[in-house]
Every structure is written in C-alpha cells, then in structure tokens.
Amino acid sequence: MIHKISIALASLLIAHCAFGQTSQEQDIKVISISDAPSGPVGDAIRQGHKILTETRVMLPNNVGNGLNCSSCHLNGGTKPHAAPWAGLWGVFPAYSARSAKVITLADRVNDCFERSMNGKPIPYDSTEMTSILTYMQFISTGVPTGSNAKGRGEGKIDQNLIPDALNGKTVYAEKCAACHGANGLGLKSEPNKYVFPPLWGDDSFNDGAGMARPYTAASFVIANMPLGLDNSLTQQEALDVSQYFTHQPRPVHPGKENDWPKGGRPKDAR
Ligand code: HEC
Ligand code: HEC
Incomplete structure (x- = not known):
C-alpha cells in the first residue's frame, strides 16, 4: 500500500x-x-x-x-x-x-x-x-546540510507556566478521553493494533522518554492534539493535561538517573 x-x-x-x-x-x-x-x-x-x-x-x-x-x-x-x-x-x-x-x-x-x-x-x-x-x-530531500526543517521539534510552550494536574484531569476528560479512553489505555481494533494509542499503562512510552516530560509533551499536544484540532488548546490547558497524563503509571526506564551526566538536565526530566 x-x-x-x-x-x-x-x-x-x-x-x-x-x-x-x-x-x-x-x-x-x-x-x-x-x-x-x-x-x-x-x-x-x-x-x-x-x-x-x-x-x-x-x-x-x-x-x-x-x-x-x-x-x-x-x-x-x-x-x-x-x-x-x-x-x-x-x-x-x-x-x-x-x-x-x-x-x-x-x-x-x-x-x-x-x-x-x-x-x-x-x-x-x-x-x-x-x-x-x-x-x-x-x-529530507531539499533541506540543506546543517539546516533545520521548518517545524523541527514540537510547538512552543512558555516554560514559566506552572502546571495544574487537577485542571489537567478535567481537560483530559473533556478533550482526550473520547479517543484515548477514560482509563488512558487507548482503543484496539485487533489484539496487536491500536486505533487510538495509549497515553499511559504498560503499553505506553516509559518514564525516560521525551514524551514523559510534561513541557515536552505539552509542546507536542498543543500543536497536534486533539487530533485534527491543532492549536485549539491554550498553552496552560496543554501543560495541565500533559502534567496529568505523563504522571500516570507507565513503564520505568532503568538508568534514567544517569541521563545528562554533564549537566543541562531539564527541569521537567523525570
Ligand atoms: C479524535 C481522536 C483523538 C483525540 C480527541 C485526541 N487524540 Fe491523541 N492521538 C490520536 C491518534 C489517532 C494518535 C496517533 C496518531 C497516529 O498514529 O497517526 C494520537 C496520538 C497521541 C499522542 C502520542 C502517542 C501516544 O500514545 O503517546 C499523545 C501524547 C496524545 N495523542 C495526546 C492527546 C491528548 C493530551 C489529547 C487531548 C488534549 C488527545 N491526544 C486527544 C487521537 C486523538
Ligand atoms: C511516545 C512518542 C514517541 C514515539 C513512539 C517515538 N518517538 Fe521519537 N521522539 C519523540 C519526541 C517527543 C522527540 C523529541 C524529544 C525532545 O524534544 O527531546 C523524539 C525525537 C526523535 C528523533 C530526533 C528528532 C530531532 O529533531 O532531533 C528521532 C530521530 C526519533 N525520535 C526517532 C524515532 C523512531 C525511529 C521511533 C520508533 C522506533 C520513535 N522516534 C518513536 C517521541 C516519540
């Protein structure tokens, strides 16, 4: 195909x-x-x-x-x-x-x-x-060596905003649960295939992933979610809902405490 x-x-x-x-x-x-x-x-x-x-x-x-x-x-x-x-x-x-x-x-x-x-x-x-x-x-055809493609990375989130997980829970129920499930475990069409991928639980990304960091997740969410409604959330809503779902139970990445060995550890690293 x-x-x-x-x-x-x-x-x-x-x-x-x-x-x-x-x-x-x-x-x-x-x-x-x-x-x-x-x-x-x-x-x-x-x-x-x-x-x-x-x-x-x-x-x-x-x-x-x-x-x-x-x-x-x-x-x-x-x-x-x-x-x-x-x-x-x-x-x-x-x-x-x-x-x-x-x-x-x-x-x-x-x-x-x-x-x-x-x-x-x-x-x-x-x-x-x-x-x-x-x-x-x-x-990557057409993007010159050494240049970033426009839109590299995710959207922009003000790093000074303070996340509110409680409000995030409400945003999740209203704007995300319809697809990703009230329990965050996604929706499968076949045993091995998700129509809507999980945001937490055993089948989700682990806590050493970039998406497990609330500000990184918020940068993705604001530009891409709810699917088809890019940039419909406020930055605060995107950060709140990300604070909520990133901190739900998920697999653990062994050794993540050894990341950033020479400094520069972001404040939202887990
Ligand atoms: C209309 C259905 C729909 C809604 C509503 C929706 N999503 Fe998604 N989301 C998807 C689909 C489908 C994908 C995977 C896209 C693909 O595979 O092409 C996805 C992917 C994701 C991912 C990355 C993959 C993963 O499982 O970790 C995150 C994070 C995410 N969504 C967060 C959210 C958040 C937060 C909201 C609410 C603000 C939301 N989504 C609302 C359908 C939806
Ligand atoms: C749960 C979401 C998620 C999934 C699944 C995922 N990635 Fe990523 N990936 C990210 C995020 C978020 C970043 C950016 C991390 C950051 O900003 O620090 C990233 C960054 C990258 C980058 C570097 C991008 C850049 O601009 O430097 C590459 C390459 C990449 N991923 C490849 C992959 C490949 C290959 C797979 C599958 C084996 C994969 N990713 C699966 C979330 C994901």
Missing part, C-alpha cells in the same frame, strides 16, 4: 531554534513515498516507511509497548511540530546533552526504541536500520 506523504516546506527564514544552533530554517518540499525510485534504494525507502509506521508488527522483539514510531512522529515523520524526521539527515551527528556525547542519527533512532517504544535497540548493521535511515534521508 502506497501512502501519500505531503511535506509542506515553507520559505527561508532565520530563526532561533531549540536545538542549540541558529540556522536557516527551510520548508520541507512536497515529496511522496510514491516518488521513491524503483529498484533497491526505493525498496529500502518503502521498507523504512513500513517499519516506522507499523513498528509494533514489523519488529515485535524490539518494541515493548503498543506504539508505532508514527504514533508521535505523525504523517510518517513529515508533519511540522510533530518532531518531524524530514531534515534530520543533514543535522546529525550532533551533540546530545542527555547522553553527553556526539550521537549519530542511528543512535537517536535507538534512543526512541529504548524509551518511547520501551523496547530494545536494533542492530546498527541490520537491514532494518539501513531502511529506516534511507527513508529519513529520502524525506
């Missing part, structure tokens, strides 16, 4: 970004998986797309929860402000304060396997890793 991927790349602008570099941000140019070439490279691109959007089914030994990579990296990693992969090809290797070392794009992929997917890293020399990287390079 061929999925249409629309990447709207905006025009050039100079902007300060959250990734420690000031760069010329570039819109992602419109590209579709059906534009992938025939032959071995195209096959790798298509395979990478399949792994990233059907991760749970494709790599059951590496995924320890009910999510796919694309549960958070929406539209196959092409949606601005949903931590898009488009444009990452030219900005890795990069320094990671969480690991206190320079990491490759493959390292970053495995970070999300271990945390967001509560699973195990995939071998660096596997065809799966090669396919994932080939797809990420393909959707």
Whole structure:
C-alpha cells in the first residue's frame, strides 16, 4: 500500500531554534513515498516507511509497548511540530546533552526504541536500520546540510507556566478521553493494533522518554492534539493535561538517573 506523504516546506527564514544552533530554517518540499525510485534504494525507502509506521508488527522483539514510531512522529515523520524526521539527515551527528556525547542519527533512532517504544535497540548493521535511515534521508530531500526543517521539534510552550494536574484531569476528560479512553489505555481494533494509542499503562512510552516530560509533551499536544484540532488548546490547558497524563503509571526506564551526566538536565526530566 502506497501512502501519500505531503511535506509542506515553507520559505527561508532565520530563526532561533531549540536545538542549540541558529540556522536557516527551510520548508520541507512536497515529496511522496510514491516518488521513491524503483529498484533497491526505493525498496529500502518503502521498507523504512513500513517499519516506522507499523513498528509494533514489523519488529515485535524490539518494541515493548503498543506504539508505532508514527504514533508521535505523525504523517510518517513529515508533519511540522510533530518532531518531524524530514531534515534530520543533514543535522546529525550532533551533540546530545542527555547522553553527553556526539550521537549519530542511528543512535537517536535507538534512543526512541529504548524509551518511547520501551523496547530494545536494533542492530546498527541490520537491514532494518539501513531502511529506516534511507527513508529519513529520502524525506529530507531539499533541506540543506546543517539546516533545520521548518517545524523541527514540537510547538512552543512558555516554560514559566506552572502546571495544574487537577485542571489537567478535567481537560483530559473533556478533550482526550473520547479517543484515548477514560482509563488512558487507548482503543484496539485487533489484539496487536491500536486505533487510538495509549497515553499511559504498560503499553505506553516509559518514564525516560521525551514524551514523559510534561513541557515536552505539552509542546507536542498543543500543536497536534486533539487530533485534527491543532492549536485549539491554550498553552496552560496543554501543560495541565500533559502534567496529568505523563504522571500516570507507565513503564520505568532503568538508568534514567544517569541521563545528562554533564549537566543541562531539564527541569521537567523525570
Ligand atoms: C511516545 C512518542 C514517541 C514515539 C513512539 C517515538 N518517538 Fe521519537 N521522539 C519523540 C519526541 C517527543 C522527540 C523529541 C524529544 C525532545 O524534544 O527531546 C523524539 C525525537 C526523535 C528523533 C530526533 C528528532 C530531532 O529533531 O532531533 C528521532 C530521530 C526519533 N525520535 C526517532 C524515532 C523512531 C525511529 C521511533 C520508533 C522506533 C520513535 N522516534 C518513536 C517521541 C516519540
Ligand atoms: C479524535 C481522536 C483523538 C483525540 C480527541 C485526541 N487524540 Fe491523541 N492521538 C490520536 C491518534 C489517532 C494518535 C496517533 C496518531 C497516529 O498514529 O497517526 C494520537 C496520538 C497521541 C499522542 C502520542 C502517542 C501516544 O500514545 O503517546 C499523545 C501524547 C496524545 N495523542 C495526546 C492527546 C491528548 C493530551 C489529547 C487531548 C488534549 C488527545 N491526544 C486527544 C487521537 C486523538
């Protein structure tokens, strides 16, 4: 099945970004998986797309929860402000304060396997890793080396706001529970497949994941949730609901106390 991927790349602008570099941000140019070439490279691109959007089914030994990579990296990693992969090809290797070392794009992929997917890293020399990287390079087409794609990362949340979990519980019931469930455990269509992914519980991301940090989660939520109603919540509502759902029971990431060994630990780290 061929999925249409629309990447709207905006025009050039100079902007300060959250990734420690000031760069010329570039819109992602419109590209579709059906534009992938025939032959071995195209096959790798298509395979990478399949792994990233059907991760749970494709790599059951590496995924320890009910999510796919694309549960958070929406539209196959092409949606601005949903931590898009488009444009990452030219900005890795990069320094990671969480690991206190320079990491490759493959390292970053495995970070999300271990945390967001509560699973195990995939071998660096596997065809799966090669396919994932080939797809990420393909959707990075047109973003110059060293430049961030416009909409890298998530939306913006004022870091001075104080979260209120009690109000968050109310926001959750009104704006999220219809899809993610009153109990936060999501909704399945088949034993292995969620229509609406869980926000907490055993099948959710672990407490070492970026999404477990209330301000990071709020930045994602404000720009993407409720699904189809981007930017409909106030920043305070997004932060309150994120404070609420991130602190519900979820898998534990062993060793998370060793993150940020050389400082820079964000205030919302768990
Ligand atoms: C539960 C949500 C979630 C899932 C599932 C998830 N990620 Fe992520 N990912 C994030 C968040 C949030 C960030 C940004 C973290 C931050 O801002 O510190 C991120 C960042 C990344 C980055 C770096 C982005 C950048 O701009 O530097 C890559 C690459 C990545 N994820 C790959 C993956 C892959 C591959 C998978 C599946 C194996 C995956 N992610 C699954 C939430 C998720
Ligand atoms: C109309 C249904 C719907 C509503 C309402 C909705 N979501 Fe979602 N949400 C989704 C779907 C579907 C996905 C996964 C998208 C995908 O796989 O392409 C998702 C993904 C997520 C994710 C990342 C994946 C995960 O399970 O951790 C978070 C976090 C999230 N939603 C939070 C919220 C919050 C908070 C609200 C309320 C403010 C909300 N959502 C309201 C449908 C919805």
